[in-house]
Amino acid sequence: ITTRSAHSLGYDEDERVALYVLRNIFNNPFLNSNWTGIHCYMNDPPRWYGIQCNNGRVTGIALEGMGLKGLIRFNALLYFSELSILSFKNNALRGNIMNFSGNGKLAQIDLSGNEFHGPISESLLSLASLASLWLQNNNLTGKIPEFNQSTLISFNVSNNNLSGQIPLTQVVQSFSLDSFSGNPGLCGPPTSHSCENSSTLNSVSDGPSSSNSSENAHHDTGKGKGSSINVFLILFLLFDVVALLAVILLFILYNKKVKKLKEIMNQENRRDEEAEEKEERSEAVESSRVVERGEDRGKLIFLENSGGFELSHLLKASAEGLGKGIFGNTYKAILDNGQALVVKRMKNLKPMTSEEFTRQLQLLTNQKHPNLISPLAYFFSKQEKLLIYQYAEKGNLFNRIHGGRGSKERVPFRWNSRLSAAQGVARALQYLHVNSNSRTNIIIPHGNLKSTNVLLNQNDVILVSDYGLSSLIAHPIAAQSMVCFKSPECQTTRRISSKTDVWSYGCLLLELLSGRVCTHAAPPGVKGMDLCSWVHRAVREEWTAEIFDPEISVQRSAAHRMLQLLQIAIRCCEKSPDKRPELAEIAQEIENMKVAVDSEDDEDVSIDQSLTDESFSTTLSIAAAADDRG
């Protein structure tokens, strides 16, 4: 097939040949049988395992833990100019780190847990979008290149044989010691080893003292020589002043340039977002036309008693965008009969057959609990994968906590309602962890618990959504976007469990108690904070009264319960998963609190009697002492 005819078919022949070269190197039976035919057509989902595509171009190669062996050639990836995700994590691949100069869009590289050797390729410095670079557990040698891309937020070169000074660039220095550990030859900050070859530095710092000693010597030899030293000193000072002025000037120029660059980047980002939105919209229209014309032979499969709608109704429904999540865009569709549904267009999926997809969804829809919202139906075809849910009329918990603050429209979200939300979520998670599969013993962690995935229906019933979807999503995307992968244990082991959900639940409780946005769960464009670290600091530094959202801290009678819930949240946030409580235990504690709270006056609001640091510390220490005794 020529490059031109491949183009007319909607894929890139050079990329396909480059993938075949990789396949021959790996010589892996599964890939040998799976990587055949065309890897991806224009607008179609990828057909080869581990390959992600967009518009017929390869955008991701993720082959993790497959026992792949072989010598990767230096220029193996040069043809993939659209590549943004590369992961060969945990295989046994050899060779030098590749030349990435042809992969300008690469954002995530994970080559950890292989046998790569030689230096870290300087071509990585040219990757302007590089966000994560994981090279740990290889045999790399030489110096760490001077990374200074501001995009780089995750970096690990631990357990190699790297040596020399760790670059002093702001970006490299922003990573903790863990990112460099296990390289005995590395020196300089953040390690505690000073660099051997600091002799130049010493000689520079020796300068003034040696000039001092010569100055002393000159003092002894008479006045003439003393005045030449004065001239020398004046020249020296003048030189310093000029140098300082030059530095200030450069700094001003640099700042101006950075500001301009930022403006250009913002404009570019806005343009990209608009283009992406436009593309999504036209794609959605085109794909619904294809489905309508019957060219795409998928069908709507009902998992629940749907309320009697058909695919044709859905295609005719008016749609309104609700937002964009990990899987892609989510729409609210209103059928002709007025029924409101939510349609999720699933992208970024793992390559899987219709049967695998169905199996996974069946597993999820078998979970029946009043606080869980499971899909009503799904649509699976070559071109389109949709999940259809009932619409939760009162939106999500994120908007209930943070929406409309400071405006007249804001309806205060009081303590009793917040505790009900905490209770609903705890019940749903407990069900997933304990009851869901008592027959098969399979635990389904939620994996992506955050306030936008907690919904409220017309009657304010809590509905936890998007659970268990980590099994459907391509791993690199999951690792980048799902809440569970932000937990402390996932930073090191990248393994999730029910205790990872407990950590996410702790973050959610802190969001409920503080009214602050949690960074791990913030929707795009919203800034948040690491609430677990923040709350520990608050307790340590005794400005604890500030933890509580003023909307609830004025509720005098609830103070004690708020502290109880805060304690639960702090236990859930423990760094070590083993120290976190089980969800069943948490759910029971919250059940007990709720029984007590329901008998209290919810609207007992009194500013004078609000929580103070003093009352907080006293109650907290009493509660801690009670815990210790228990």
Ligand SMILES: Nc1ncnc2c1ncn2[C@@H]1O[C@H](COP(=O)(O)OP(=O)(O)OP(=O)(O)O)[C@@H](O)[C@H]1O
């Ligand atoms: N069944 C539903 N009823 C009402 N709103 C919903 C429903 N499902 C999702 N939403 C809302 O639609 C928006 C987009 O949802 P989506 O699940 O695509 O992304 P997300 O929840 O923000 O992120 P993620 O994909 O990580 O879960 C969110 O604000 C979410 O709360």
